[in-house]
Amino acid sequence: MTEYHVINGRAPRLDAPAKATGRAMYVDDIKLPGMLYGAILQSPLAHAGILNIDTSKALKLPGVKSVLTAEDAGMVHYGVSPARYDETLFVKDRVRYIGDEIAAVAAVDLETALEAVSLIDVEYEELPAVFTMEEAMAEGAPQIHDKYPGNMCAEVHQEFGNVEEAFAQCDLIRTDTFLNKRQDGAFLEPNGVVADFDRNGYLTLHTSTQSPHYVMRIIAMVLSLPVGKVRVVKPYVGGGFGPKAATNSIELASCLLSMKTGKPVKMNFTREQVFLFSRARHQFKHTLTTGVKKDGTLMALTNECYLEGGAYASFGIATVYYAGSLLGAPYRLPNMKYDGYRLYTNRPACGAQRGHGGVAARAAWEQQIDFIAEELGMDPVEIRMKNSMEAGDITCNDFNTSSFGMKDCIEAVKEESNWSEKKGKMPEGKGIGIATGFFVSGAGYPIYRSETAHSTVVIKLNEDGGTAHVLTGSAEIGQGSDTAMAMIAAEALGVPLDCIKVSSGDTDFSVDLGAYSSRQTLMTGHATKNAAEDLKGQVLDVLGEKLKVPVDQMDIKNGFVVFKGEVPDFTSIRTIYAKEHRGFFDNPDSDEPLTFKEAARMAFLARGSMVGTGSYKPGDLGGKFKGAAVGTSPAYGPSAQVVEVTVDKGTGKITIDRMTDAHDCGFAINRTSVEAQMQGSLSMGVGEAMYEEVKFDDKGKILNANLGEYKIATALDMPNVDTIIVESNEPNGPFGAKEVGEGAIMPTIPAILNALYDATGVRIQELPLTPERVFKAIQEKEEREK
Amino acid sequence: MKKMICLTINGKEYELAAAPNMTLADLLREELLLTGTKKGCELGDCGTCTVIMNGKAVNSCLVLAVQASGKEITTVEGLETDEGLHPLQEKFIENGAIQCGFCTSGMLLSAKTLLDKNPKPDELEIRTAISGNLCRCTGYQKIVESIKDVSEGR
Secondary structure, eight states: OOOOSSTTBOOOOTTHHHHHTTOOOBGGGOOOTTOEEEEEEEOSSSSEEEEEEEOHHHHHSTTEEEEEOHHHHOOOOBOSSGGGOOBOSSOSSEEOSTTOEEEEEEESSHHHHHHHHHTOEEEEEEOOOOOSHHHHHSTTOOOSOTTSGGGEEEEEEEEESOHHHHHHTOSEEEEEEEEOOOOOOOOSSOOEEEEEEOTTSOEEEEEOOSOHHHHHHHHHHHTTOOGGGEEEEOOBOSOOSSGGGSOOHHHHHHHHHHHHHSSOEEEEOOHHHHHHHOOOOOEEEEEEEEEEOTTOOEEEEEEEEEEEEESSOTTHHHHHHHHHHTSSTTBOOOEEEEEEEEEEOSSOOOOOOSSTTTHHHHHHHHHHHHHHHHHHTOOHHHHHHHHBOOTTOBOTTOOBOSOOOHHHHHHHHHHHHTHHHHTTTOOTTEEEEEEEEEEESSOSSOSSOOOOOSEEEEEEEOTTSSOEEEEEOOOOSSSOHHHHHHHHHHHHHTOOGGGEEEEOSBTTTOOBOOSOTTOHHHHHHHHHHHHHHHHHHHHHHHHHHHHTOOGGGEEEETTEEEESSSOOOOHHHHHHHHHHTTTOSOOOOTTSOOBHHHHHHHHHHHHSSEEEEEEEOOOOOSOSSTTTTTTOOSOEEEEEEEEEEEEETTTTEEEEEEEEEEEEOSSOSBHHHHHHHHHHHHHHHHHHHHTOOOOBOTTSOBSOOSTTTSOOOOTTTOOOEEEEEEOOOOTTSGGGOOOOTTGGGTTHHHHHHHHHHHHHSOOOOBSOOOHHHHHHHHHHHHHHHO | OOEEEEEEETTEEEEEEEOTTOBHHHIIIIISOOTTSOOSOSSSSSOTTEEEETTEEEETTSSBGGGGTTOEEEOGGGSOBTTBSOHHHHHHHHHTOOSSOTTHHHHHHHHHHHHHHOSSOOHHHHHHHTTTSOOSSSTTHHHHHHHHHHHTTO
16 A cells, blocks of 8 residues: 555645635735726516617716627627537627626726616517426427527437337336426625736736636637637635536626726626526426336436526536436446436526536436335345446446445445434434435536647746645635645655645636536646656656666655665765755755755756646547537546434424435545535535525516525534545546545435435425425325325 | 724724715725625625624624724634634634635634633534524534534633
């Protein structure tokens, strides 16, 4: 077993002291000299033609510096997937949801900007609208995009194996329909930006984003700027969870306003605007039919899914594929058929959110597997163990698992929760449930077609080797990636953690696709490791020349040079170093082994600045069918959870008493951060299962666009979670590491649903599990049984 | 028309002119550049703007600057003393109770308010005290553990 000095331990996060003292700078904390304040005009109607826009009154308001509409911005279409670029910076002749962007203003202060927005006169011609998937699909329904008839944003049809033949051999076939609700990201920091277009033609955008790289590309494309002139910088970000991976309207509007005025421009979404921009979890309606043999062997699955997508595609093309491709695994399912349909509606656009596309599908299927187990008289643990995939298995849709500790996770939660003592033996009103899940460890392909590296990293050594500066475009959004990269760099370079400095989230530093699809630990981690190894190799090269020792006979560990054979005489190096460092306090003691700093100083004197570079790109992954790319990944992280609940049958209120979670993260870089991701994922899952639903009135207006009425889990709702880290040593991961950020949410909702059934005998196929819904279901069950 | 107000922030007295509609959150952030106080909703729902006013944890987005006149305010910037970080800050850092950090200032101040009044709270009292501070990242567990650690002198 390899001995590590830094990774696999518990490092305090690099950013924690700044965040604990209020010094960490988030985008709204940035003030630049001469900065203007921007505001946007958004549609008050869900669907309407625009007959006329009159900005004259706004322009006359003292303090207003610029008013922009589609006339100024042009009509370059953008979005997330190039296959569906269906948005423009401002709409010209049609608004498609309450919140659609029509104009933007920059003024000397926010008050003036908001007043100017209110002075823009827009003449609308209201159009009939569609708000639900059923309305969108109805014969003769109003059409939202002329280019996409039937309001069909995207549809997917896939079949692997032969479902019909497999069903013919099944002993039990069961069909269920499941419905979740639209979620909001509910990150604590509203999106914000400061754009600064300088006199040399360079545009810098500070923005609260998950993907500086993608935002940079969209800005360059929409505003017709050379890529090299656009720099996107991510300060500290107050959470993202998916929705901040899509370029937003104020990112584009602030840049254009800054270009027009020559001044920096600040813009922020209000909390209500965060809900309006949305790009969060879709509503999914899944109809699943699963066939099994008498012994519980899973044979076939058909999955029909409709997604209510909102007015634009955003990440939705990927979402509709994920809603199909992320079923099957973690089980050995030989036959699977998927039909997915994403519908446009006159509501805010949905996009990606933690567990992208797979969370509702997982909830539906894992509950159905429990129903099947019950009908077969099998224990829920037994049916899962029987069908579970193992490392090396390839799914029917061509996902290759190189490590897969699914069975270990199931065994771990079974034991830790004391499942065997509890299942079927809980007192009245109490229940226990299990579920499993898995997620990708980084999307196998970029969102745009390209041969690009997914991540590049530069590590620069200062002249005495005391600090190695990791420069990366990756995005620390709260998950702890800066610290993980520092730990990987320290380990690979062979220096203590406090010798590593990380600067991240800046497109000037490197190319990195950003924080989404749980990709950074594996992908940025690889690039970081490669860069550190490159740098170490260069230093050892010079040292080898000086000491006449072959490079392969040396290594660097924990800040010291390690010689595999006899230790050569290095007094001349120590003397040179001492001369260079005359008067400094940190010279090595005379009896110390040769330090990395001494070796690094020799390298600097011989060759100048020492810079290591690293790059990572996954190999060709997946099958050849249409949409085969979505769901491919170099590695997959499985997880299992057991949830225990108490249900008050008189009120329908569910209390979550205990959660036990096991996650296979490959190899834990920072154990504290792995647990933190597990606990955080579960709290988002609890929110979606129990409380969260974006509600609308019959005109398409959000009724609860605030964090008072849109309820996420509070400290009183979350139990403590027993977190079990399962390590499987992923061959495709840096030091064997893979994801934890999203996979952990997958089993949460179905484990709660299965525990609810165990406690009450009611099967609920619609979220959230409000007391009202649970109470009604209990009442209906009791009526039936009378 | 601006009004003169007099208040103590982190032990320092200030005499300032504030517009009658300016919130305490904006006074701290915009006028005094104490940007550790965050604004997550400006409706009193999220708790990211929590400060301590005369010993009570308040949402500074719901307090007008003029209402804070004559009051004693502690913000996150006032937690650290010459002796170093506040024990809560140390435990939050050590235990991994901080992820995105946007709720952290408010969490720390709600926790301090609790411990100042009730140095040995049980877990339910801790969870109740921070129930007005939303966190989307941590699931609260490491935050609760950190507050417990401080109260139990660990």
